[in-house]
Amino acid sequence: MIDQNSISDLSQLLCLQNDQRQQLIKKVISYYHAFLDNLSEGKAYLGDADEGKALATMPFQENPYPIDQIFDVFHQAVTENGINPASGKHFGYVPGGGIETAAWGDFLGALTNRYSGINFANPGAVRMENQVIAWMCQLIGYKEGSHGSLLSGGSIANLSAIITARDHKELKARDFEKAVIYLTDETHHCVQKALRLAGMGESVIRYIPMDEKFSMQPDALETTIKKDIELGLIPFLLIGSAGTTNTGAIDPLERLADIAANDQIWFHVDAAYGGFFLLVDELREKFKGIERADSVVIDPHKSLFMPYGSGVILVKEAAHLFKSNYYTAAYLQDSMDGQEELSPADYSPELTRHFRGMRIWFSISILGISPFRKALAEKIELSHYFYHEIQKAGFEFGPFPALSISLFRYVPKEGDANEANTKLLALIHADGQIFVSSTTILGVIWIRMAILVFRAHQKEVDFAIKTIENLKNSMNLH
Ligand SMILES: Cc1ncc(COP(=O)(O)O)c(C=O)c1O
DSSP states (O other): OOOHHHHHHHHHHGGHHHHHHHHHHHHHHHHHHHHHHHHTSSEEETTTTTGGGGGGOOOOOSSSHHHHHHHHHIIIITTEEEEETTSBBBBBSSSOOHHHHHHHHHHHHHHHHHOOSSSOOOOHHHHHHHHHHHHHHHTTTOOOOEEEEESSSSHHHHHHHHHHHHHHHHHGGGGGGGGGEEEEETTTHHHHHHHHTTTTTTTTEEEEOOOOTTBOOOOHHHHHHHHHHTTEEEEEEEEBBBBBBBTBBOOHHHHHHHHHHHHHHHEEEETTTTTTGGGSSSGGGGGGHHHHHHHHHHHHHHOOOOOOSSSEEEEEEEHHHHHHHHHOOOOGGGGGGOOOSGGGGSSSSOSSSSOOOHHHHHHHHHSSSHHHHHHHHHHHHHHHHHHHHHHTTTTTTTTTOSSEEEEEEEEOOOHHHHHHHHHHHHHHHHOSBOOOOEEEEEEEEEEEEEETTOOHHHHHHEEEEEEEHHHHHEEEEE
16 A cells, blocks of 8 residues: 555646646746847857856755746756857758747647557557658658658668668678768768668778769769679668758769669668758759659758757658568557558657657648748748858858858968968857858868758848958958
């Protein structure tokens, strides 16, 4: 018999009482408004904040802390710190912004805590996730029989693709040393990491030369594959990029698809950043051939503006993804009933999982698809605008932006350009009003401008150009 007196009062405290709930809702809503109200004027980067040290003032204890103190510490330690990815002036890495409707979708998903892994547990939640996946398959141009899995991000989705390819090709450990993967220097590094995680760290990686726009050269690919066959190696996996992280370059996907088909190589496309630009009709031509890929990675937490935690693998043939992920256990025997919908757990390494489809379904249902198309088209236009304006301000530009990522740098008449741009970047970060990142290509340091946050409009881009120009002028370079 449980001693009610000793535990029941305290264990019931996990349910909020009505007044506590009201107080929390009030506090959350006022924080929500204040956060959004401050976004346009606030900094995009705070490198000199307290680095999260405020958390040390509130170690976990048996008793609760006052709600005001909790919000103060959260604000000081987390929100007032580092990069602000929600800011329209965040142009670093691959930003998306995190739309509000997705936050509400997450809230509802977490509150109701529905399990979307197995059809039996919640057919509606599963149907919803499958609807989201089917919409993305359609966007890619996949036909019936395709499917996918909602995962946590692009790295994990690329890992899932590599494992699927490995299993489909029935490569055994003894084959790994002979298996060849074809990519370029501009392929995202999560692919190399994924190969290692998939046990294929000793496989052969061929870095295929690129053209001046950083796209793979298909002729060089063909020659390399031919040589590898002659050497007795196993051409296994071709990875094309549809929007590289450094420059947004898109590989010639149609040509790559032909080559892969000819040599029976698994063709994977990493469209983690670029994929949702397919929503813009005028850009679809650039992606031609993506529909022929065996697998594609596309990240809603990048160009669909979702908050972090959304990456998706799509496969042309559902059976391949199933083969790599399906498993069952005696304790799940009841869940085998009701197979009308494909269960996400059968297509993913995860069993118990975040109800990821909710944020996407909720956002698209509330907002419609149109604003996403328009926002992405706007980012392209802004990148073209930036291309012209930053040159007028005296900067050298990299290749014309294939999508919404640009490279630029200042080349002083005297002195080392790399040093000058490193110094300029440090000034931009110290200033913090905008945030941009940098990269090195063939020994040259470039500043990267990734225009993707849905809150970035002409005003923010103009502000960025002015800020960069003023800081460059403050360096007194010649
Ligand atoms: C092209 C590309 N692929 C993969 C990734 C990795 O995705 P994630 O950071 O979601 O793991 C990124 C991240 O920026 C990317 O740009």
